Amino acid sequence: MKADLDALMEARGLDGLIAWVDEVYSPPVDYLTNGAHITQGLVIVKRGAAPLLVANPMEVEEAAKSGLEVVTLTDLGFYDLLETLKDREQATVQAWGRAFERAGLPEGALGLYGTADVHKAIALVRAIESALPQYRFFAETGLKGRDLFAEAYSTKGDDELRRLRSVAERTDEVLQATWDYLASHQLDGDRVVNAQGRPLTIGDVKRFVRRALLDRGLEDTDMIFAQGRDAGFPHSRGEETADLVAGLPIVFDLFPREFGGGFFHDVTRTWALGYARPEVEATYAEVMDAFDVAVEAYRPGMATKDMQIAVLDFFEGKGHATSRSTPGTNEGYTHSLGHGIGLNIHERPGIGHLSPDTFQPGNVITIEPGLYYPARELGVRIEDSMWIDASGQLLPLTRFKKDLVIPLERGE
């Protein structure tokens, strides 16, 4: 949670942190500016103090929406430095140094964060450490799963939950709209056609979904709409030009975010058009049971891995290979149970059988068991996003129904 940032800095011996945005959407800047749409600048947080936002003069109005104290590059004398030094790198280094001082950091250990040009970041940090040796930059890879923002992001405050809930509601509307769109088609044998008899393709559906998202202020970040054999590969996006076929399973994994960058939702439904083949129906029932096993295993504060272990035990008991029983398998239950979501599609806690995390109030997570048998044209995944309230209860964010078959009329 944002309130943890001071403690997270202290644990790392950090005096301050800097979140950077440079033309590309940068989650920690969104996080610290409360969603203001700044395209260039820094947020500087001195441990124990209020953040300072350094903005481009052209973006002061937007910067003010953050509620943070704002200084501009002009205030910092950047343009004078440029004139005097005739060197954009050195002017930038000096202006950053002035900004650190302005934020109450005349020296110390800092961390630089954000999504941006990594080459430029490495060079800037070196240039600052060389020209302003009173600063040194701390860095951790995050590959141990515990970097500073990853820990802060893992529990959400009320403002974040409000945005997450709004994205969830709008995503539910898009699922309903997509269901209705598919249901407006007809069967011609096992072909799925529109009123004019034209076959419906995966590309048609994706275009419909992207428009439905846009109409609600959301953007697609590369949905999966994959049928049959492709549904059996958890990573396959689905072939745009493929015609939809009745009876086969369709894995529809939708993970949109606020338009232009922001909070994500993540939901998967498996649908069959007109009817489901018997094997699809049976597999669907098993995955539904696994979903219930996961939710019923939940206890406040438990190790997340124990939820995945309950699901692994369940699937292995039914005779399926899993990523525990058969590491690297691409048949059976091949992935972990879920993950946190927020300003990033994959956050803490992870819900895998090797995860070190525990469930905490404020977590917003996915639960997404699945079974995959690509050689049998079979793939089923069911995913809801859920959240844990202050009392430790696990509650749904996704509300959309979990029905397998979308009934279609048969054309004459």
Place this chain on the structure above:
Amino acid sequence: MKADLDALMEARGLDGLIAWVDEVYSPPVDYLTNGAHITQGLVIVKRGAAPLLVANPMEVEEAAKSGLEVVTLTDLGFYDLLETLKDREQATVQAWGRAFERAGLPEGALGLYGTADVHKAIALVRAIESALPQYRFFAETGLKGRDLFAEAYSTKGDDELRRLRSVAERTDEVLQATWDYLASHQLDGDRVVNAQGRPLTIGDVKRFVRRALLDRGLEDTDMIFAQGRDAGFPHSRGEETADLVAGLPIVFDLFPREFGGGFFHDVTRTWALGYARPEVEATYAEVMDAFDVAVEAYRPGMATKDMQIAVLDFFEGKGHATSRSTPGTNEGYTHSLGHGIGLNIHERPGIGHLSPDTFQPGNVITIEPGLYYPARELGVRIEDSMWIDASGQLLPLTRFKKDLVIPLERGE
């Protein structure tokens, strides 16, 4: 141009470069993989050798579309390293080291490039330099305008031009569709209303444009559709809830890119609905003249600044303040004339009066003079994207007409 990469590495004393993608769209990886949609991995280019693509095993099919040699993390023994070392950071460092060797780089000076998590990048580079001291990482800030990829991007090859031209054609279609959409409305006094008499808002237009882009495989990256006073601020996006008003200037700056990341187009039209106020008409005529001054000033190989200087001379001769005559002005001609476009919205060459660049075959640039008087509700900008062919000719990419007034019928 891509063919220049070896020379650009040599000029910097680099033995190799690494382009990195880690869940977020990363331009240099798109560049080196010829548009393959890889979400995680590295492209390693040894100077003088063909690139090697290191991909996630789940993305090998997509990786193959790059036409590059592909190795997976499995091939590199990453999962065995993880088991042995029980440390994801060290396993990653060792796997990257194996990948460098596989690419023919047992040691040397490397550069890391891409859009990604900057904190993780800094930590990874330090971890590699510490565990594998045979590698050292070169970095330049790019603030001098001449970093390696910026130089390579500045001239486009045939494949890149093909994609850029396709984006240009689709953007032209969207301009026409938007013109037609606006023209389908009516005037009620100076209000712009639909057939049911409901006022048309800027939000309505932006939603229309975003759908029109999506239908053509493009995405909006934060268009400007700003009228009146807002049009007078080059950076204002326009207020979603504002009703459109006849007679005022509307600055419509559209810079979409290929859906999910890729090549940009960049075009601006200034429109007035129904009619233009006389001052808008006069200002529009001056900006059109400035556009012609810019194009007529062009000579193959010239310094880009001389094109901007021609426009500055023209506007100053007409009595307007400019960023040369009055640095920091927010009235008159307040910005530079243009910039390169490609996989990034702002590339080399820059066309400002201090730019060190020259025009070269393969450049794809914008030319975008404008005049801004926010206090008088006045802003006009006209922008085309253009390119320079092998013979040095400056040719249009944008084809859409440059008309100011969109005629509207008057409701009864």
